[in-house]
Amino acid sequence: xxxxxxxxxxxxxxxxxxxxxxxxxxxxxxxxxxxxxxxxxxxxxxxxxxxxxxxxxxxxxxxxxxxxxxxxxxxxxxxxxxxxxxxxxxxxxxxxxxxxxxxxxxxxxxxxxxxxxxxxxxxxxxxxxxxxxxxxxxxxxxxxxxxxxxxxxxxxxxxxxxxxxxxxxxxxxxxxxxxxxxxxxxxxxxxxxxxxxxxxxxxxxxxxxxxxxxxxxxxxxxxxxxxxxxxxxxxxxxxxxxxxxxxxxxxxxxxxxxxxxxxxxxxxxxxxxxxxxxxxxxxxxxxxxxxxxxxxxxxxxxxxxxxxxxxxxxxxxxxxxxxxxxxxxxxxxxxxxxxxxxxxxxxxxxxxxxxxxxxxxxxxxxxxxxxxxxxxxxxxxxxxxxxxxxxxxxxxxxxxxxxxxxxxxxxxxxxxxxxxxxxxxxxxxxxxxxxxxxxxxxxxxxxxxxxxxxxxxxxxxxxxxxxxxxxxxxxxxxxxxxxxxxxxxxxxxxxxxxxxxxxxxxxxxxxxxxxxxxxxxxxxxxxxxxxxxxxxxxxxxxxxxxxxxxxxxxxxxxxxxxxxxxxxxxxxxxxxxxxxxxxxxxxxxxxxxxxxxxxxxxxxxxxxxxxxxxxxxxxxxxxxxxxxxxxxxxxxxxxxxxxxxxxxxxxxxxxxxxxxxxxxxxxxxxxxxxxxxxxxxxxxxxxxxxxxxxxxxxxxxxxxxxxxxxxxxxxxxxxxxxxxxxxxxxxxxxxxxxxxxxxxxxxxxxxxxxxxxxxxxxxxxxxxxxxxxxxxxxxxxxxxxxxxxxxxxxxxxxxxxxx
Numbered sequence: 050x051x052x053x054x055x056x057x058x059x060x061x062x063x064x065x066x067x068x069x070x071x072x073x074x075x076x077x078x079x080x081x082x083x084x085x086x087x088x089x090x091x092x093x094x095x096x097x098x099x100x101x102x103x104x105x106x107x108x109x110x111x112x113x114x115x116x117x118x119x120x121x122x123x124x125x126x127x128x129x130x131x132x133x134x135x136x137x138x139x140x141x142x143x144x145x146x147x148x149x150x151x152x153x154x155x156x157x158x159x160x161x162x163x164x165x166x167x168x169x170x171x172x173x174x175x176x177x178x179x180x181x182x183x184x185x186x187x188x189x190x191x192x193x194x195x196x197x198x199x200x201x202x203x204x205x206x207x208x209x210x211x212x213x214x215x216x217x218x219x220x221x222x223x224x225x226x227x228x229x230x231x232x233x234x235x236x237x238x239x240x241x242x243x244x245x246x247x248x249x250x251x252x253x254x255x256x257x258x259x260x261x262x263x264x265x266x267x268x269x270x271x272x273x274x275x276x277x278x279x280x281x282x283x284x285x286x287x288x289x290x291x292x293x294x295x296x297x298x299x300x301x302x303x304x305x306x307x308x309x310x311x312x313x314x315x316x317x318x319x320x321x322x323x324x325x326x327x328x329x330x331x332x333x334x335x336x337x338x339x340x341x342x343x344x345x346x347x348x349x350x351x352x353x354x355x356x357x358x359x360x361x362x363x364x365x366x367x368x369x370x371x372x373x374x375x376x377x378x379x380x381x382x383x384x385x386x387x388x389x390x391x392x393x394x395x396x397x398x399x400x401x402x403x404x405x406x407x408x409x410x411x412x413x414x415x416x417x418x419x420x421x422x423x424x425x426x427x428x429x430x431x432x433x434x435x436x437x438x439x440x441x442x443x444x445x446x447x448x449x450x451x452x453x454x455x456x457x458x459x460x461x462x463x464x465x466x467x468x469x470x471x472x473x474x475x476x477x478x479x480x481x482x483x484x485x486x487x488x489x490x491x492x493x494x495x496x497x498x499x500x501x502x503x504x505x506x507x508x509x510x511x512x513x514x515x516x517x518x519x520x521x522x523x524x525x526x527x528x529x530x531x532x533x534x535x536x537x538x539x540x541x542x543x544x545x546x547x548x549x550x551x552x553x554x555x556x557x558x559x560x561x562x563x564x565x566x567x568x569x570x571x572x573x574x575x576x577x578x579x580x581x582x583x584x585x586x587x588x589x590x591x592x593x594x595x596x597x598x599x600x601x602x603x604x605x606x607x608x609x610x611x612x613x614x615x616x617x618x619x620x621x622x623x624x625x626x627x628x629x630x631x632x633x634x635x636x637x638x639x640x641x642x643x644x645x646x647x648x649x650x651x652x653x654x655x656x657x658x659x660x661x662x663x664x665x666x667x668x669x670x671x672x673x674x675x676x677x678x679x680x681x682x683x684x685x686x687x688x689x690x691x692x693x694x695x696x697x698x699x700x701x702x703x704x705x706x707x708x709x710x711x712x713x714x715x716x717x718x719x720x721x722x723x724x725x726x727x728x729x730x731x732x733x734x735x736x737x738x739x740x741x742x743x744x745x746x747x748x749x750x751x752x753x754x755x756x757x758x759x760x761x762x763x764x765x766x767x768x769x770x771x772x773x774x775x776x777x778x779x780x781x782x783x784x785x786x787x788x789x790x791x792x793x794x795x796x797x798x799x800x801x802x803x804x805x806x807x808x809x810x811x812x813x814x815x816x817x818x819x820x821x822x823x824x825x826x827x828x829x830x831x832x833x834x835x836x837x838x839x840x841x842x843x844x845x846x847x848x849x850x851x852x
Contacts, residue, residue: 053769053800057786060777062546064533068505073574074516075526083119084510085501085551093123096493097413097467102438103492105468107418109477110497113554116471117372117415119497124370124413131368131719134411137360137462138162139398141353143317149398149459152310152356157363162311165301166356172297174351177329180293181286189285197278201271208267212260216253219264226268228260252692287323294322317392318354325349357399360407368412373405376416378426381405382434383442385457401459406440409466418472418480432470435490438464500548507549508536518557519575524564530577535559538584541776546745559583591630595749598634607694609635611757615718617641619805621692621707622746622765623699623726633742633749635726637693638704640711644835645687649674649712666702670709672733673798677825678832681817685839686832688712702730703740709798710805717827718805724763725793726750727801729771735798739770744777751781751790758782764791766801799825812814 056523071077073492083090089108096106108116136159138152154162180186180604209219217228218236229236230253245253298315299837305311322329328349362369373380382406387394405414421427426445434440439461470491480487501507512532519526527535538559541548550556560575562583567575601607609620623636649670667690692699692707706729714721728746730738747765754763767775784790795801799810802824811823819826 050173053766053795053804055772055775055785055794057782057790059772060775060785060792062503062537062540062776064508065538066529066533068508069073069512069529069532071512071529073526073528074512074519074532075514078512079517079520080510080513083115083122084507084514085549086115086119086497089495090119092493092495093120095497096469097123097127099493102777103435103436103490105491106470106493107477107491107493108469108471108495108497109474111473111499111552112492113552114497115551115553116497120415120469120471121370121372124415124422128368128370128412129366131412133365133367133670134360134362134369135404135616136362137407137410139357139359139459140314140400141355143321143353147457148269149357149401149457150310150314151359151460151462152308152314154308156365158308159358160361162305163356163358165304165500169297169301169816170351170354173294173354176293176297177290177322178331178348180290186286186289189289190282193278193281193285195268197274197281201274202478204267204270204274208264211263218259226264228257228264228482230257247701247840283326286326290323290326290329291319294319295711297575314356328816352397352399355399357401359401359403360410362411367642369409370413370415371405371409372415374417374420375424376421376427377424378445379404380432381421381427382440382769383407385442385444387514398457398459401442401457404440404442406434406464406466407462410440410462411465411525413467413469415469415471418470418476421470422476432486432490434464434619435468436486437461440464487822497551499550499552500543500545503540503545503547503549510551511539514553514556515560518560519564522561524560525567525573525575527560527563528577528581529573531563531575531580534577534580537776538580541744544741544774545774546773546776558614559587562586575750588630592625592632593630594625594627599752599756602634602753607634608637609753610637610723611754611763612760613723615716615723616718617711617721619707619711619714619721620723620726620750621704622726622750623692624742631742631745633746635750635753636695636704638690638707639693640688640708640713640715641692642686642688642712642715644685644838646685646839649686649688649690660699662702666705666730667708669702669705669731669733670712673731673735674712676733677773678829682833684832684837686716688715703728703742705729706731706737706798706801710802713798713802713824713828714806716831717806717808717824718831719824719827721805721807722762722807724754724760725766725805726768727766728804729766729768729801737768737770737795737797737801739768739774743767743771743774745793747775747777748781751784754790755784757791761789762791764790766791766793766795766804769794769796789804 089110093106093108096104097371108120110116110659133156136154136156138154138159139149140152142150152159152162198735205219212219212228213231215317216231218231219226220229220236231237298319302312305315367565381404383406384402386400386402387396388400389395416431417667421431440463441461442459444456474496493738515527515535518524522541535556536549539550539556540546540548542555559580563575563579566582566586567579570579572579598607602609610618611620617640619638621636621638622633624631624633649667671684674686678684690711692704707727708733710721710727726746728743729740747767750763750765754760775792781790785792793801793804795804801809803810809820809823811820811825813819813825819829821830
């Protein structure tokens with residue numbers, strides 16, 4: 050027992066405050082980088098440096114390890130040294146009207162172009178109506194009309210003269226011009242014409258037929274003149290219009306002469322204005338208004354000449370870094386807005402809105418993996434964007450409509466963006482295994498560790514992290530004892546003396562809570578006592594169920610013995626995880642052995658309350674017994690193992706050593722000390738293997754013994770390989786110093802059974818025999834007796850059977 054007993058110094062790592070070269074964290078400089086994540090930082094550096102397609106980054110790690118803050122700091126610093134991303138604008142598509150075209154401009158030029166075009170449109174709205182109201186326009190229009198009118202009058206004059214010479218005159222009727230015969234300078238009526246002789250009528254008809262052909266020629270010439278007049282008027286209007294607005298475009302064309310797309314847009318605008326002259330002429334007809342409706346304006350729209358400033362990077366310094374907290378489809382890829390007018394939804398290129406991918410183009414986009422997976426369409430559309438290297442704005446509701454509708458389809462924007470996903474390891478490996486595209490588009494894995502090495506260098510970095518947190522959040526500084534206690538708590542969080550927790554969210558919460566208690570006491574510093582108070586208060590807020598179980602043990606509702614000795618009965622330790630809090634309680638394990646060939650029966654398994662790991666641990670016991678005791682005889686053994694008062698599932702193999710001790714006690718007839726609890730898994734050769742939750746298990750049994758009364762003979766047996774995981778509370782360590790409680794660390798089953806029974810386990814001699822009164826000797830003798838009894842029983846049964 051003394052050989053395996055641990056000293057108080059082995060029960061926890063104590064951080065020496067004297068190793069820190071500061072009095073308070075206020076004296077420390079702020080921490081600029083991230084500590085303890087060299088592997089993850091190396092992967093990030095590689096992923097950001099390589100520009101080939103598909104080398105996007107997936108940052109995996111547990112929440113609170115600094116994944117988001119680290120990548121944002123790195124990108125924020127890196128982006129400052131990179132070129133500023135370009136501006137993007139959308140303009141009207143003059144060819145089709147449904148496929149707006151994008152313009153790419155250097156940062157800042159987009160806003161300038163937008164402002165210049167807005168000024169241009171304002172000038173056009175002001176100047177064009179004036180053109181059609183000007184005296185010059187009216188004069189030139191009248192001049193053209195007069196010139197053509199003179200030609201028309203000349204044609205009619207010649208026609209009238211020819212008609213007069215041939216005895217006819219021209220008269221206007223509803224159906225147009227007609228030739229009427231004249232006699233004695235008097236137009237003949239229809240009756241007078243009928244009263245003429247046939248010779249006179251024939252002569253008139255012959256002359257009229259020739260004149261009618263000439264009349265048709267004149268009418269045709271008049272129509273040609275009217276058509277020519279309209280053409281000349283239109284040409285004049287275009288000349289006047291182009292002359293009046295040309296200088297407005299010339300200024301902008303000179304300013305943006307390096308941008309071919311902008312010049313093409315100006316050219317299309319001018320051509321479109323000329324093509325829409327009919328719309329720009331003042332309306333002279335009356336407006337038709339329906340009852341209850343406002344009078345509508347007949348003014349033409351100039352919106353198609355505007356520029357939609359889609360992405361504006363004028364105020365940006367360096368490459369963009371965008372974190373999209375709500376990655377819905379529209380938030381990522383943009384949307385086309387609509388307005389309702391008279392019950393109809395209308396839109397135009399000015400209503401195209403950018404998404405996070407557009408704003409991050411030329412830089413970096415950070416997304417939460419879980420959020421993008423739970424948002425409909427987002428994940429598949431993101432992969433499609435990476436594959437095609439273009440950002441396409443689509444109306445996703447269109448595919449669910451019964452009828453197809455005409456909508457805008459903006460030209461896709463080329464993608465030049467590094468995408469960073471942040472998620473848990475479970476999400477990463479789930480996507481990697483079940484989505485074949487994932488591994489093609491997120492080739493860089495940056496794995497954030499939840500722990501780091503406990504070295505003097507890391508401890509100093511830890512202190513600087515504490516100083517940075519206090520400085521950033523205006524918290525009170527910590528003294529060196531407070532930092533040392535915080536470091537010890539960090540080691541306790543991951544149950545390793547040689548490691549520190551890198552779940553900085555938990556450390557930050559303790560700092561904030563300790564600052565609260567320090568301020569409440571009007572202290573100027575956060576001291577060790579405040580850190581301990583914060584830790585204890587956090588436990589107290591979560592340990593209601595633990596206290597209820599301890600009360601049930603104290604009242605005898607849950608049967609646990611902490612004194613005396615019982616054969617075939619041992620105290621195991623079970624850990625309960627309740628959200629962010631875990632604790633342990635003793636669990637009585639009973640074993641009964643008897644003659645038979647059923648082997649070891651796991652009652653939990655038979656009742657379907659046992660998990661696969663626990664089942665495996667029980668099956669290992671048969672292998673241990675067979676290897677140690679069945680070399681010279683068969684095992685004619687039946688044993689039942691049960692967790693008493695267990696009403697829910699049992700999982701894990703950490704109780705397999707406890708079950709084996711109970712089995713050995715039952716076979717040897719040696720009682721087990723009930724003041725000692727046991728934890729640890731066992732393998733078939735009988736070596737004790739490490740387990741998890743060792744601190745909670747020891748403290749859980751200590752709490753029960755404390756309630757029942759410490760006798761100085763109580764304690765816990767743990768695997769020796771768990772010594773490095775011990776970070777026990779000071780109260781328990783003090784009890785060990787005073788000899789009221791003990792911790793033993795064992796490597797083999799034999800060491801454990803000696804502590805539990807007080808009897809040597811015994812070693813196998815050269816003749817293959819065990820010492821008679823040793824634990825193993827007693828078990829071997831009992832198994833021999835059971836084998837002989839089974840053999841005799843079998844012989845007698847054969848005799849009783851008729852031949």
